[in-house]
Amino acid sequence: MKADDAAASPVTHCGFIAIVGRPNVGKSTLMNRLIGQKVSITSAKAQTTRHRIHGVFTRDAHQFVFVDTPGFQTKHRNALNRVMNRAVTQALADVDVILFVIEAGRLTEADEEVIALLPKDRPVLLLLNKTDKTGDRAKLLPFVERVAKLHDFHAIMPVSAQRGDGLDALLKVAGELLPEGQAMFDVDDFTDRSERFLAAEYIREKLFRQLGDELPYGLAVEIERFEAEGALRRIAACVIVSREAHKGIVIGRGGEVLKSVGAAARGDMEKVFGSKVFLELHVKVRSGWADDERALKSLGFEP
Ligand SMILES: Nc1nc2c(ncn2[C@@H]2O[C@H](COP(=O)(O)OP(=O)(O)OP(=O)(O)O)[C@@H](O)[C@H]2O)c(=O)[nH]1
Numbered sequence: 001m002k003a004d005d006a007a008a009s010p011v012t013h014c015g016f017i018a019i020v021g022r023p024n025v026g027k028s029t030l031m032n033r034l035i036g037q038k039v040s041i042t043s044a045k046a047q048t049t050r051h052r053i054h055g056v057f058t059r060d061a062h063q064f065v066f067v068d069t070p071g072f073q074t075k076h077r078n079a080l081n082r083v084m085n086r087a088v089t090q091a092l093a094d095v096d097v098i099l100f101v102i103e104a105g106r107l108t109e110a111d112e113e114v115i116a117l118l119p120k121d122r123p124v125l126l127l128l129n130k131t132d133k134t135g136d137r138a139k140l141l142p143f144v145e146r147v148a149k150l151h152d153f154h155a156i157m158p159v160s161a162q163r164g165d166g167l168d169a170l171l172k173v174a175g176e177l178l179p180e181g182q183a184m185f186d187v188d189d190f191t192d193r194s195e196r197f198l199a200a201e202y203i204r205e206k207l208f209r210q211l212g213d214e215l216p217y218g219l220a221v222e223i224e225r226f227e228a229e230g231a232l233r234r235i236a237a238c239v240i241v242s243r244e245a246h247k248g249i250v251i252g253r254g255g256e257v258l259k260s261v262g263a264a265a266r267g268d269m270e271k272v273f274g275s276k277v278f279l280e281l282h283v284k285v286r287s288g289w290a291d292d293e294r295a296l297k298s299l300g301f302e303p
Pocket residue numbers: 021022023024025026027028029030041042043044045046047048049069070071072129130131132133159160161162163
């Protein structure tokens with residue numbers, strides 16, 4: 001942003017907000033809903049978000065810079081999960097406000113593991129998500145009383161990320177907690193991640209959606225070539241799997257799975273980039289990569 005723009009900007013408060021919680025509680029859905037743009041990927045399957053993603057939302061005098069974190073992993077203890085958990089802890093260390101998401105009426109051991117990591121010196125808003133499924137709010141009261149004892153929460157707020165219920169109130173409370181400061185991003189920006197990064201995210205999302213329970217563990221997407229010429233993007237991407245047997249699953253009979261993943265991802269990219277996209281997609285086997293921290297680093301996962 002240029003200095004002139006900063007002077008003209010009405011923003012007086014700006015800060016980082018982390019969204020944390022165990023897998024599948026609705027963190028990505030919440031961030032997308034809050035910023036009204038498709039930045040972070042969502043799917044019905046756990047663990048779809050592996051990167052920290054910033055989404056930016058500006059409303060009047062407040063600029064919210066959201067950090068979406070990977071879901072906490074408690075099941076598989078390998079390098080990939082260690083890297084993911086470290087990313088969450090790191091995200092918590094440098095933010096101004098924390099949104100801790102759980103499902104309304106449901107507290108699991110994994111939720112409690114996340115609570116143990118919440119910093120005591122930063123405001124934490126506890127969001128009870130998916131209230132559209134719980135029905136009568138009065139029924140939630142005993143649950144609220146129980147979870148209130150687990151941490152000194154700044155506020156406990158029922159929301160439905162999917163329907164958008166309670167989000168206005170949430171932005172109001174969170175806005176009051178932002179530190180004074182000029183805007184960090186152009187008011188129209190919705191992400192500080194590059195198109196290259198988003199391209200990989202969209203492909204990964206379509207694979208999650210298409211493959212469902214068949215999804216091979218430890219699958220990743222690498223962008224091998226990204227060329228932008230005016231309103232045209234030429235992208236070559238590679239889906240990495242850890243075993244030869246997984247290759248066929250990703251390709252599908254007669255190449256059908258890969259073809260439809262490519263078509264759907266390309267559609268998203270064309271909408272978001274506002275350009276025409278040529279996408280080449282292929283599959284490679286790199287054995288044991290999910291256990292190799294160096295390989296993770298080379299794929300852009302933050303160590
Ligand atoms: N009924 C209902 N479902 C929701 C709501 N918010 C999210 N979901 C669903 O819950 C599932 C998980 O949502 P995500 O946003 O991917 O969850 P996440 O916490 O980011 O998951 P990870 O990336 O695995 O950490 C998806 O099927 C969402 O559609 C909500 O408010 N109500």
